[in-house]
Amino acid sequence: MGAYWWRTCWLTDCxxxxxxxxxxxVLIKKSCDMATQSYKSSSRKILLGQDNNSLVFLFAVNMLMxxxxxxxxxxYYLSEIPDEFFYQQVLNxxxxxxxxxxxxxxxxxxxxxxxxxxxxxxxxxxMLWLWCFGFILQxxxxxxKLIPIYxxxxxxxxxxFLLMNNLVPVLANHVQxxxxxxxxxxxxxxxxxxxxxxxxxxxxxxxxxxxxPLWVITLIFVAIDFATLATxxxxxGAGHLLAGLVGYFYIRQLRRGSDWxxxxxxxxxxxxxxxxxxxxxxxxxxxxxxxxxxxxxxFEKKANLTQQRLDAILDKINQEGYQxxxxxxxxxxxxxxxxxx
Numbered sequence: 001m002g003a004y005w006w007r008t009c010w011l012t013d014c015x016x017x018x019x020x021x022x023x024x025x026v027l028i029k030k031s032c033d034m035a036t037q038s039y040k041s042s043s044r045k046i047l048l049g050q051d052n053n054s055l056v057f058l059f060a061v062n063m064l065m066x067x068x069x070x071x072x073x074x075x076y077y078l079s080e081i082p083d084e085f086f087y088q089q090v091l092n093x094x095x096x097x098x099x100x101x102x103x104x105x106x107x108x109x110x111x112x113x114x115x116x117x118x119x120x121x122x123x124x125x126x127m128l129w130l131w132c133f134g135f136i137l138q139x140x141x142x143x144x145k146l147i148p149i150y151x152x153x154x155x156x157x158x159x160x161f162l163l164m165n166n167l168v169p170v171l172a173n174h175v176q177x178x179x180x181x182x183x184x185x186x187x188x189x190x191x192x193x194x195x196x197x198x199x200x201x202x203x204x205x206x207x208x209x210x211x212x213p214l215w216v217i218t219l220i221f222v223a224i225d226f227a228t229l230a231t232x233x234x235x236x237g238a239g240h241l242l243a244g245l246v247g248y249f250y251i252r253q254l255r256r257g258s259d260w261x262x263x264x265x266x267x268x269x270x271x272x273x274x275x276x277x278x279x280x281x282x283x284x285x286x287x288x289x290x291x292x293x294x295x296x297x298x299f300e301k302k303a304n305l306t307q308q309r310l311d312a313i314l315d316k317i318n319q320e321g322y323q324x325x326x327x328x329x330x331x332x333x334x335x336x337x338x339x340x341x
Contacts, residue, residue, distance in 0.1 A: 114154030148261025157186020194247030
């Protein structure tokens with residue numbers, strides 16, 4: 001086959017490879033454009049799929065719940081309805097009660113409490129820390145770890161709140177006066193500890209004298225978190241502590257090859273297939289996604305460095321994270337960057 005030459009075309013942010021003899025053009029997607037092209041060509045997943053950003057999804061859900069709750073509060077205010085009716089008829093139906101008899105009539109609050117905030121300051125605090133640790137976790141571990149850890153942390157926090165207030169005598173004696181649980185505190189704690197367990201020496205603000213180690217940021221977060229809970233219900237503090245342990249053991253098990261969140265991702269995939277049945281019949285192979293068909297075989301490369309291999313490794317990074325690459329795959333990426341494949 002004849003010689004090949006590259007020329008860069010920025011019209012669609014792609015690279016075009018031309019063969020002088022056959023004049024066939026092969027369209028190869030750039031790695032930076034892979035997400036955009038995938039979004040346009042495949043069905044749009046709404047849960048845990050890799051097509052969307054899990055961190056943005058969690059952020060949007062929490063913001064949406066906050067807007068809905070406070071919109072209803074404004075409606076009650078404009079209708080001159082006393083605040084206690086708003087708490088009884090709205091907020092208490094999405095926050096987790098400490099009383100078991102009340103909880104049994106509102107079992108969904110076991111989950112709704114972890115995505116609902118009433119105070120703007122509580123929301124801002126939770127979302128800032130979620131973004132801080134969640135961004136790093138998603139960047140290092142891939143797109144499908146963040147939501148499972150968030151859910152596990154929130155569930156453990158809810159369970160601890162219920163058990164502590166009903167089984168510990170000193171707390172059970174006053175359970176009827178305990179305010180409902182509300183907020184993403186336990187879920188964020190799980191993500192913070194999981195991220196730090198995964199990369200304790202990760203540097204934040206690298207331009208600031210080499211950066212601040214992630215474990216230092218986590219210590220500050222934990223200190224602030226428990227300081228604000230010092231005068232509150234002990235069940236909440238215990239929930240945050242146990243949620244942190246969940247984040248720690250999640251990463252420990254992940255390193256051993258056991259992903260506790262795999263079933264959640266499979267369930268989300270099943271739901272996605274259920275509501276997008278046409279996707280099963282329109283699945284394109286990797287070659288169909290990356291190459292333009294001309295009727296003849298436009299290009300064949302026998303060298304070790306291939307665009308197909310590079311795309312497969314980039315897909316693996318997007319799904320699982322860079323640290324899960326093998327030494328051979330990391331070496332391939334380095335060679336590819338040096339040779340500008």
